Amino acid sequence: MDTxxxxxxxxxxxxxxxxxxxxxxxxxxxxxxxxxxYGYPGGAIMPVYDELYKFRNExxxxxxxxxxxxxxxxxxxxxxxxxxxxxxxxxxPGATNLITGIADAQIDSTPLVCITGQVxxxxxxxxxxxxxDIIGISTPVTKWxxxxxxxxxxxxxxxxxxxxxxxxxxxxxxxDITKDAQFGExxxxxxxxxxxxxxxxxxxxxxxxVKAAAELINAAKKPMIVWGQGVxxxxxxxxxxxxxxxxGIPAAWxxxxxxxIPTSHPLNIGMVGMHGNYAPNKLTNECDVLIAIGMxxxxxxxxxxDTYAKQAKVIHFEIDPAEVNKNVYADVAVLGNSKDSxxxxxxxxxxxxxxxxxxxxxxxYAIEFEKVIKDDLHPTKEGLTMGEVLKEINVQSGxxxxxxxxxxxxxxIACRYSEFNKTKSNITSGGLGTMGFALPAAIxxxxxxxxxxxxxxxxxxxxxxxxxxxxxxxxxxVPVKIVVLNNEFLGMVRQWQQLFFDKRYASTEMTNxxxxxxxxxxxxxxxxxxxxxxxxxxxxxxxxxxESYFLExxxxxxxxxxxxxxxxxxxxxxxxx
Amino acid sequence: MNExxxxxxxxxxxxxxxxxxxxxxxxxxxxxxxxxxLTTSQSEIEGVNRxxxxxxxxxxxxxxxxxQFQKQIEVIRAYYHTEEETIFQESGMFKIKSDLLFNEPQxxxxxxxxxxxxxxxxxxxxxxxKSGRRNEIESLRRDLNIFGIMQFVRSGRISVTKEEMKxxxxxxxxxxx
Numbered sequence: 001m002d003t004x005x006x007x008x009x010x011x012x013x014x015x016x017x018x019x020x021x022x023x024x025x026x027x028x029x030x031x032x033x034x035x036x037x038y039g040y041p042g043g044a045i046m047p048v049y050d051e052l053y054k055f056r057n058e059x060x061x062x063x064x065x066x067x068x069x070x071x072x073x074x075x076x077x078x079x080x081x082x083x084x085x086x087x088x089x090x091x092x093p094g095a096t097n098l099i100t101g102i103a104d105a106q107i108d109s110t111p112l113v114c115i116t117g118q119v120x121x122x123x124x125x126x127x128x129x130x131x132x133d134i135i136g137i138s139t140p141v142t143k144w145x146x147x148x149x150x151x152x153x154x155x156x157x158x159x160x161x162x163x164x165x166x167x168x169x170x171x172x173x174x175x176d177i178t179k180d181a182q183f184g185e186x187x188x189x190x191x192x193x194x195x196x197x198x199x200x201x202x203x204x205x206x207x208x209x210v211k212a213a214a215e216l217i218n219a220a221k222k223p224m225i226v227w228g229q230g231v232x233x234x235x236x237x238x239x240x241x242x243x244x245x246x247x248g249i250p251a252a253w254x255x256x257x258x259x260x261i262p263t264s265h266p267l268n269i270g271m272v273g274m275h276g277n278y279a280p281n282k283l284t285n286e287c288d289v290l291i292a293i294g295m296x297x298x299x300x301x302x303x304x305x306d307t308y309a310k311q312a313k314v315i316h317f318e319i320d321p322a323e324v325n326k327n328v329y330a331d332v333a334v335l336g337n338s339k340d341s342x343x344x345x346x347x348x349x350x351x352x353x354x355x356x357x358x359x360x361x362x363x364x365y366a367i368e369f370e371k372v373i374k375d376d377l378h379p380t381k382e383g384l385t386m387g388e389v390l391k392e393i394n395v396q397s398g399x400x401x402x403x404x405x406x407x408x409x410x411x412x413i414a415c416r417y418s419e420f421n422k423t424k425s426n427i428t429s430g431g432l433g434t435m436g437f438a439l440p441a442a443i444x445x446x447x448x449x450x451x452x453x454x455x456x457x458x459x460x461x462x463x464x465x466x467x468x469x470x471x472x473x474x475x476x477x478v479p480v481k482i483v484v485l486n487n488e489f490l491g492m493v494r495q496w497q498q499l500f501f502d503k504r505y506a507s508t509e510m511t512n513x514x515x516x517x518x519x520x521x522x523x524x525x526x527x528x529x530x531x532x533x534x535x536x537x538x539x540x541x542x543x544x545x546x547e548s549y550f551l552e553x554x555x556x557x558x559x560x561x562x563x564x565x566x567x568x569x570x571x572x573x574x575x576x577x
Numbered sequence: 578m579n580e581x582x583x584x585x586x587x588x589x590x591x592x593x594x595x596x597x598x599x600x601x602x603x604x605x606x607x608x609x610x611x612x613x614x615l616t617t618s619q620s621e622i623e624g625v626n627r628x629x630x631x632x633x634x635x636x637x638x639x640x641x642x643x644x645q646f647q648k649q650i651e652v653i654r655a656y657y658h659t660e661e662e663t664i665f666q667e668s669g670m671f672k673i674k675s676d677l678l679f680n681e682p683q684x685x686x687x688x689x690x691x692x693x694x695x696x697x698x699x700x701x702x703x704x705x706x707k708s709g710r711r712n713e714i715e716s717l718r719r720d721l722n723i724f725g726i727m728q729f730v731r732s733g734r735i736s737v738t739k740e741e742m743k744x745x746x747x748x749x750x751x752x753x754x
Contacts, residue, residue: 136596139600140603143650147595147596164650195751197748197751197752198592198650198653198751199651199751320648321648322641323644325641
């Protein structure tokens with residue numbers, strides 16, 4: 001928005017005026033600094049689209065090819081920028097198609113505001129055309145939802161929606177607006193929401209608990225940090241780095257926490273969880289103090305809880321009181337925003353280096369390198385590995401790319417081997433494991449941060465779950481780079497079938513189309529790589545491209561991702577082969 | 578943590594908004610917890626609703642679901658209490674044929690002894706109301722069942738806690754934050 005328009009908008013918003021509900025919706029969005037939203041029109045939301053047409057110079061609506069794409073694009077937008085992502089859809093199927101994205105945003109704490117049209121209020125409950133109870137359907141997967149049936153409610157409800165989505169532990173909010181409320185008139189005046197009386201977004205940091213945490217950390221011989229997305233959402237990257245460096249604590253991350261501290265940092269000891277690194281998983285059961293920061297002890301992180309870090313005192317820094325003692329008992333719980341809590345913690349910590357302890361991580365890394373990493377990144381066999389593709393992307397992008405991954409083997413490889421220099425660089429579906437996430441999320445990420453290189457890493461399965469969004473990329477000219485790691489299998493399921501179901505490959509083999517031709521059909525330039533000697537040049541060409549680019553890499557069909565903690569096993573039982 | 582399954586009374590103070598019951602019941606449903614009884618009404622504070630829900634769960638489960646309730650935007654505060662910590666009762670209503678009142682003199686004794694109240698009497702039927710503990714209402718139902726009950730209904734538990742709830746102070750604190 002240019003300055004003149006911005007001033008005009010501010011002027012419009014500051015005084016009361018008589019307008020329609022649908023115009024009010026757009027003005028609320030503008031007042032919340034929304035300049036891009038993703039959606040799909042339809043009958044019950046048409047009055048709002050009519051206003052979007054009138055306000056097309058102020059607010060850019062991106063027509064995705066499916067409402068699920070709109071929800072994921074809004075997620076990608078939010079994840080890379082820290083801003084609220086906005087998605088819009090019509091009633092009935094439009095609204096239900098948003099649900100997967102909303103559920104994904106709920107479990108991964110992504111701030112979204114979703115606006116759905118609804119049948120006119122006099123038809124509610126009559127099984128009207130395209131009527132669905134989207135409030136009922138979305139209740140378990142939203143942080144808050146609300147149905148608006150009167151135009152006059154719109155400003156207050158939307159202000160509340162943005163406040164709730166972004167504050168505290170972020171999450172998705174759905175606002176369902178009946179068509180008569182969109183057509184109706186109101187005296188419009190917008191005031192931003194600054195509080196809701198029944199809602200405490202961020203508990204105040206209790207200094208006593210910070211002191212107790214500091215005492216445990218200062219007395220620890222083998223402390224270990226596991227951080228999660230709470231560090232990124234709380235913008236506490238600098239504070240975390242300072243804590244790690246001052247106290248010399250080896251620090252590992254969950255996939256949602258990836259990139260908060262650069263990969264190359266000497267105290268960054270890698271990823272925890274099912275396909276995480278060997279050392280941090282093994283040593284979770286050796287440390288004496290486990291410091292969890294902004295993470296929620298997901299079962300994919302902990303494996304069997306009965307054998308998880310039982311020897312350690314656990315300190316849990318957490319914004320959401322419901323997460324404390326939910327899965328792992330915390331000896332000390334520090335409630336509050338990670339930035340505030342770590343700021344209080346830092347001066348109380350003693351300087352330390354824990355060299356011998358750190359050496360244990362290095363020794364185990366050497367084992368993992370020998371048994372797994374070497375073959376992933378520097379393979380000697382004929383077939384291409386997913387790992388060497390990631391390694392080449394690291395080299396060509398200088399570790400500055402934002403990696404948007406889908407779900408499956410390639411996701412684990414992308415999280416394990418991406419080199420991150422900047423925070424908010426790993427955008428993936430962590431909690432829900434939504435195949436089809438990456439392509440639309442990459443669109444949102446690139447539009448929110450056009451200055452960044454955005455590379456989507458997708459498997460051949462997940463790619464075809466939202467492949468229609470190539471149309472959005474083409475129409476909007478979004479210069480995202482798309483890498484499909486094609487093993488002609490639903491690789492992760494196939495891996496489990498191989499390891500746990502005696503190689504009975506039930507419905508995991510994919511007969512795939514010519515992906516490059518499909519991309520070219522959307523006027524997206526692309527290439528298919530089948531040989532190692534072609535890889536570096538192809539990735540170089542892709543990164544150099546100023547436009548969107550599609551790269552298919554045909555990788556070894558039956559490679560497995562290791563290390564692996566089998567489902568329900570202990571972190572100590574992590575397998576290297 | 579105590580793993581014994583006990584009867585807990587959960588009290589949830591909420592804003593009076595459409596859809597909140599759905600949000601609250603979904604939290605039980607998702608964890609496969611059966612609701613023994615659920616009552617919702619106006620609380621002591623104007624505009625604030627109170628849910629009283631009885632469930633049989635472990636204390637560890639109770640603590641965790643309280644966290645989930647409090648996390649909901651429109652929930653002001655949630656608590657769990659044991660039976661010893663609350664004063665509670667239920668209410669039962671019985672619709673019975675009026676001629677029994679005259680033909681079966683024993684019924685009059687049952688009414689008297691049970692401290693049940695006659696709500697209404699007409700030519701066809703009379704209605705009895707009995708408030709108290711579940712076993713008292715159940716015992717009255719058994720006694721009357723011998724003669725025939727046209728309709729019976731029992732309410733969910735209503736309860737107040739022995740300890741102070743301090744919701745008004747909490748709301749003031751919200752407003753001042």
